Amino acid sequence: MNTEIVFLFLQQGIASGLVTGSVYALLALALVIVFRTTDVANFAEGEFYMAAAYLAFFLIALVGLPIWAAAPAMVVGIAVAAGLFQRVVLRRVAAARGVSVNLVIATLGLSYVLKGFVRATGFGDTPRSFPSVVPDGSVTLGQASLSYLDLAILGAALAVMAAFFAVFNLTRTGRAMRAVGMNRRAAQLVGINLGRTERLVWIFAGGISAVAAILIAPKLLMTAEMGGVVTLAFAAAIVGGFASLPGAVVGGFIIGIAENLVGLFVSTRAINVAPFVIIMLVLIFKPQGLFGGRLRVRKV
Amino acid sequence: MDDLLALDAVTMRFGGLTAVNGLSMGVTRGTIHALIGPNGAGKSTVFNCVSRIYRPTEGRIRFDGRDVTGLPAHAMAGLGIARTFQNLELFNELTVLENVMLGAYSRHETRLIERLWPRSPKTRAWAEEILEGTGLKDCRDAKANGLDFGRQKLLEVARALALSPTLLLLDEPAAGLRSREIERLDTILTGLNRERGITVLLVEHVMQLVMSISDRITVLSFGEKIAEGTPEAVRGDPRVIEAYLGTKQPGEAAHGEAAHG
């Protein structure tokens, strides 16, 4: 491989990596806000995303909604469903035996229910493509080429992240979420409603996953297995330290770029082992992640 | 003086907050030593430094002449330091007996074969003896989270005793107890100290207990030592009274806390 091709691959890999990375960043963000506030690793995150893509597809193809109506309806639908899951299932699980293993098992259960449901509709097994609203065409940056769709994905993802960070840092609700993440007991003492805050966090997580789905769906073939991408989101979150929101975003971009470079330089088939290799490398060399900082100490 | 436990200029900072600032103190072998002070004075932090849940930002901790500052938390039990927790850290889903047997893990169940063998007659007999002594015998097969609050507090003490400690760290053992239960605790602690020579360091707000059993008292305020001495000396110390002013008088605190249970 001569230097010219290496240079070309590098440029293209980074450019495409920023695009897919922006979607991983959104998914990792959804994972991390849930983990920070509720101490639960949401194994149904990938299936939120998968269910969102299918919900949009059903609304467009079966109900006949135009995409500008279907997209927001779907985002709201998934966000509400995530909130309901917290309200109906997780609250009950925590009350029945409030250990985190049980909560994680419940999310695993949800991921299988959603996957099975989509498969049972009969649309899950054959890959489907999703209509795009962005016109065809592409721009060239340096030697890398990005389609209009790519640019739209990156732009929209960045806008959603900016909006989320604004809510999280500037509003009362965002402050409540951060406070619960830092110290539940203290948050409760200053009058924060724990149940409501946790529910909002799940609603946000659902909404963000849904946005990620609608952005990337036109680029992918949809299958019931597409939620498997969550492994990459987990890796992204671990790169970022698993408790840091900026870490999740940066981790998402790093994973996106790494994935594209592995695809170009090694083999697209090697991508399946990439998340594991990346997680292990982080654990060996930078176990607290890039943004992890100090571990939280539990007060006893 | 023969100090079993010695803190040498221990400082603990959390981010920008200094919870304990340059604290030096010694706990004399064979005594009951109390650590008191208003809320947020850093008493529990001192405990967590000694039992190695926190690593002090600065300073040294010596136990029995040996520097233990760098040891991991689980090594302290093997040296003979047992502790209880302010907010109850029981093995909730395990039985009372199992909780106490676990207390003996590092001192009475040390050989590999003893830990792997499905029956533990020695540990069991020892745990039964502790249960007898603390009056928990009749609920030994109940799950820890099924006990009433007073008994849970007592179980914390029983589990710590099962370790056969040289030094017993008690973090607010009387908080939330009724006055009859406090009297019982008083008897148990004094007995342990006199008969088995166990050195006790306790953090406590219930002044009735502190004043009655302590040989020596250290008073903390905002992470610093403001007074140290016998109960009588500390009680009359103007700095101590001042530290408590604005919150509660030491005497009132006793009634306030004791009335909770």
Place this chain on the structure above:
Amino acid sequence: MSVRVLAAVAVLLIGLSLALPALATGYVVYIGNLLLVFVVLSLGLHIVIGEAGQFSLAHAAFYGIGIYTAALSSKVLGLPFLAALLAGGLLAALCGLAIGILSLRMRDIYLALSTFAFGEAMQWVFLNWTPVTGGPNGLAIPPAQVLGQPILSDKAAFPIVAGVTLVVVALVAGLHASGLGRAFRAVRESEVAAAAVGIDVRRTKLLAFTLSAFLAGAAGGLFTTFSTFIHPDSLGFQTTILVLTMIVVGGVGSVTGALGGAIVFGLVSELLRQVPSYQEMIYGGILILVMMYAPRGVFTLVGRR
């Protein structure tokens, strides 16, 4: 698990070993063998989740490592059955140890995440390392050698599978009753209190996780005694979820529960083979409902623990 239950299990397994090959059809004996492998798998997962309260999601991968190692060491090295089974268990344990050392340094949840990713990666390796695993074509498993004799049928394998299972049940029940078992549960209940009584929390978790991986690998070795073929498709996350469902249904933390769950749910999953698209929904629904209404297992709903 009480001594009495253990004795009943022993009597049952010995009785079945004598009677089943003579009375039942080959298919029934095959299902019997498979259920016993599931018993070993679920007891393995029970140690890490039920006893130590840690999450491992790579059980299918360790199982697969055990199957391929046992099959290949029998095929290439000519190892007898027991040595092949131990080789499978040891290699799985070694992989578990390596992952555990790295993951258990950090937050609890890192073990779940890295084992999840490891499971995905291993399935890919099984599928693509064609010279060794046969890749997508699967691998033919040679007959196991017991005392120099090849085991050629499910019926011949059953007494051996039952014997190994009995040993594993007894060991896990013994572990549960031992001081080490108590230490596992202490870590599950409160890490600070466990450290305060002198338990090295990280090492204890690592030990539980490695033991669990060993049993999963050994279950793989056991599988090779009666099965003639393995394909990577049966070594995916679905299998981990199946075993997880077994211990959850039986009651997380109870040895008897893990055993009962494996038998009951092993049969259910065999029936569900008829309706693959509903399988996932049923597993998922069971996990959610049990966590909501019977976190100590469905057997406790009937009354007895």
